[in-house]
Amino acid sequence: MALAFDEYGRPFIIIKEQEQKSRLRGLDAQKANISAGRAVARILRTSLGPKGMDKMLQSPDGDVTITNDGATILEQMDVDNQIAKLMVELSRSQDYEIGDGTTGVVVMAGALLEQAEKLLERGIHPIRIAEGYETASRIAVEHLEKIAQKFEYGVSNFEPLVQTCMTTLSSKIVNRCKRSLAEIAVKAVLAVADLERKDVNLDLIKVEGKVGGKLEDTELVYGIVVDKDMSHPQMPKKIEDAKIAILTCPFEPPKPKTKHKVDIDTVEKFQTLRKQEQQYFDDMVQKCKDAGATLVICQWGFDDEANHLLLHRNLPAVRWVGGVELELIAIATGGRIVPRFQELTPEKLGKAGLVREKSFGTTKDRMLYIEHCANSRAVTIFIRGGTLFNFVMSGICMLKETLHFFSEMFTDTEEPLLAIINSFLPGVGMIATASISIGNKMMIEETKRSIHDALCVARNLIRNNSIVYGGGSAEISCSISVEAAADRYPGVEQYAIRAFADALDAIPMALAENSGLQPIETLSAVKSQQVKENNPYCGIDCNDVGTNDMREQNVFETLIGKQQQILLATQVVKMILKIDDVISPSEY
Numbered sequence: 182m183a184l185a186f187d188e189y190g191r192p193f194i195i196i197k198e199q200e201q202k203s204r205l206r207g208l209d210a211q212k213a214n215i216s217a218g219r220a221v222a223r224i225l226r227t228s229l230g231p232k233g234m235d236k237m238l239q240s241p242d243g244d245v246t247i248t249n250d251g252a253t254i255l256e257q258m259d260v261d262n263q264i265a266k267l268m269v270e271l272s273r274s275q276d277y278e279i280g281d282g283t284t285g286v287v288v289m290a291g292a293l294l295e296q297a298e299k300l301l302e303r304g305i306h307p308i309r310i311a312e313g314y315e316t317a318s319r320i321a322v323e324h325l326e327k328i329a330q331k332f333e334y335g336v337s338n339f340e341p342l343v344q345t346c347m348t349t350l351s352s353k354i355v356n357r358c359k360r361s362l363a364e365i366a367v368k369a370v371l372a373v374a375d376l377e378r379k380d381v382n383l384d385l386i387k388v389e390g391k392v393g394g395k396l397e398d399t400e401l402v403y404g405i406v407v408d409k410d411m412s413h414p415q416m417p418k419k420i421e422d423a424k425i426a427i428l429t430c431p432f433e434p435p436k437p438k439t440k441h442k443v444d445i446d447t448v449e450k451f452q453t454l455r456k457q458e459q460q461y462f463d464d465m466v467q468k469c470k471d472a473g474a475t476l477v478i479c480q481w482g483f484d485d486e487a488n489h490l491l492l493h494r495n496l497p498a499v500r501w502v503g504g505v506e507l508e509l510i511a512i513a514t515g516g517r518i519v520p521r522f523q524e525l526t527p528e529k530l531g532k533a534g535l536v537r538e539k540s541f542g543t544t545k546d547r548m549l550y551i552e553h554c555a556n557s558r559a560v561t562i563f564i565r566g567g568t569l570f571n572f573v574m575s576g577i578c579m580l581k582e583t584l585h586f587f588s589e590m591f592t593d594t595e596e597p598l599l600a601i602i603n604s605f606l607p608g609v610g611m612i613a614t615a616s617i618s619i620g621n622k623m624m625i626e627e628t629k630r631s632i633h634d635a636l637c638v639a640r641n642l643i644r645n646n647s648i649v650y651g652g653g654s655a656e657i658s659c660s661i662s663v664e665a666a667a668d669r670y671p672g673v674e675q676y677a678i679r680a681f682a683d684a685l686d687a688i689p690m691a692l693a694e695n696s697g698l699q700p701i702e703t704l705s706a707v708k709s710q711q712v713k714e715n716n717p718y719c720g721i722d723c724n725d726v727g728t729n730d731m732r733e734q735n736v737f738e739t740l741i742g743k744q745q746q747i748l749l750a751t752q753v754v755k756m757i758l759k760i761d762d763v764i765s766p767s768e769y
């Protein structure tokens with residue numbers, strides 16, 4: 182602190198802000214940043230591959246997520262360190278651009294940082310390392326093009342697309358049903374794809390989930406599924422050739438904009454008011470009828486009286502439909518969203534071949550299926566799930582019942598057991614109910630995330646139908662080619678290029694380690710096999726199939742996904758290496 186005076190002689194105090202900040206410079210800054218980045222990568226390393234572990238994350242308000250998806254793990258981790266946040270961003274950008282490979286990209290960046298640390302210790306300047314990495318990444322990306330393969334697909338021949346989506350799903354919790362889920366994802370993407378322009382608008386695919394049933398019951402609906410039911414139980418459950426009025430205006434009398442007061446002091450006045458109100462409803466229903474609507478889908482609710490009138494006038498209705506769903510319904514049925522009853526015209530109505538309400542088993546849950554729409558290019562993947570949890574839960578419930586039975590038996594004795602059981606019961610009950618709802622919901626959420634990955638993979642393949650083989654084979658092949666290229670560079674970059682080749686080995690090593698294999702031995706065996714047989718498709722046999730040729734195992738990944746992983750990881754590591762001064766507020 183220092184005391185100074187302004188031009189009028191008034192004193193003021195200068196506080197040196199820098200003194201209140203902690204500062205790391207030069208090598209210390211780089212090392213601190215590298216260790217933060219590596220710490221994040223270490224967390225994800227064990228999740229990589231088909232035998233990767235899942236992570237359980239609890240949010241501050243108690244919500245539990247179990248997932249294997251790199252982007253989701255990092256998103257929910259709530260990291261504080263700025264460099265760690267960069268790694269989170271890295272995974273997010275991979276998710277945004279490609280949709281898959283979110284764990285791999287962070288593991289790759291972690292390995293590059295580890296190698297960079299060794300080079301820094303040997304006295305190589307960070308800029309040299311960054312340049313070397315850049316060169317090496319270019320070599321690797323070009324090499325990927327060389328080993329990539331193109332495959333042909335068509336609307337009827339989509340097996341290769343399914344196989345690639347299966348590779349993505351094989352490392353997820355839902356891998357039990359990977360074949361059927363992959364088929365669903367591919368069919369959904371093909372239904373909305375514009376094959377001529379090679380483009381897919383994923384917004385047209387709605388992923389809806391409902392707790393209950395089995396994962397195997399997950400289905401693809403060529404239309405829209407809305408988690409709503411008819412506003413009155415006596416309305417028809419099935420409407421064929423529906424003409425749908427899609428409304429954002431409420432079924433209620435208009436509200437005056439200014440304040441007003443109505444004195445109702447006689448029965449007549451009350452009845453006039455009531456009649457007036459009924460007249461409003463009647464008019465609204467009439468306007469829908471005049472336009473030719475046979476179903477009304479409304480963004481807002483309406484009271485019992487309006488509901489009754491709709492039933493009476495034979496106009497089925499659905500209320501409280503969300504804005505996003507309303508938009509999708511409008512796109513699918515080729516209708517227009519109408520904000521005022523006066524604007525309803527026959528050509529603004531949406532058209533669907535079949536609208537039906539479906540109920541599920543013994544539960545009261547009902548969903549609305551809007552199918553055979555005018556614009557068939559909108560589909561819904563409807564996920565069911567939770568049997569595993571139901572199974573566990575029925576076990577817990579049985580335990581609870583048994584305990585209850587014992588407690589009844591001992592009611593008239595002074596058994597201390599009774600006290601124990603009684604204190605135990607509410608706990609068991611709580612766990613049972615909590616787990617049923619959390620467990621099933623978690624399963625659905627994880628399935629949604631996995632389906633998202635599979636959809637992205639199918640979309641990427643339609644954009645660019647080149648694939649590389651997975652199981653670490655592409656990385657090993659790139660590593661060999663980068664290593665060989667290093668000798669051509671006379672400068673110190675050579676070391677960085679070699680380090681890059683070593684970092685590429687981290688992916689197959691992690692895959693081997695996570696599958697319970699000896700990482701170094703497995704890697705060296707596969708690498709020498711690749712060189713000896715000149716076969717870039719040898720990878721890690723994670724599932725112990727008996728062959729490590731990934732062509733035979735049908736383990737594919739998209740070329741653009743793999744290239745993006747390498748490029749993004751290199752960019753982030755370069756950015757981290759270039760930071761040589763970290764100024765942060767010191768902690769008190």
Ligand code: ADP
Pocket residue numbers: 228229230231233249250251281282283284285286348349351352353650651652653688692721722723724734736738
């Ligand atoms: P990411 O989030 O990066 O996609 P995953 O946990 O899905 O991470 O793991 C993907 C890695 O697992 C890829 O390198 C892929 O090649 C590999 N992989 C997937 N299935 C198999 C398999 N059956 N055998 C060997 N490797 C596999």
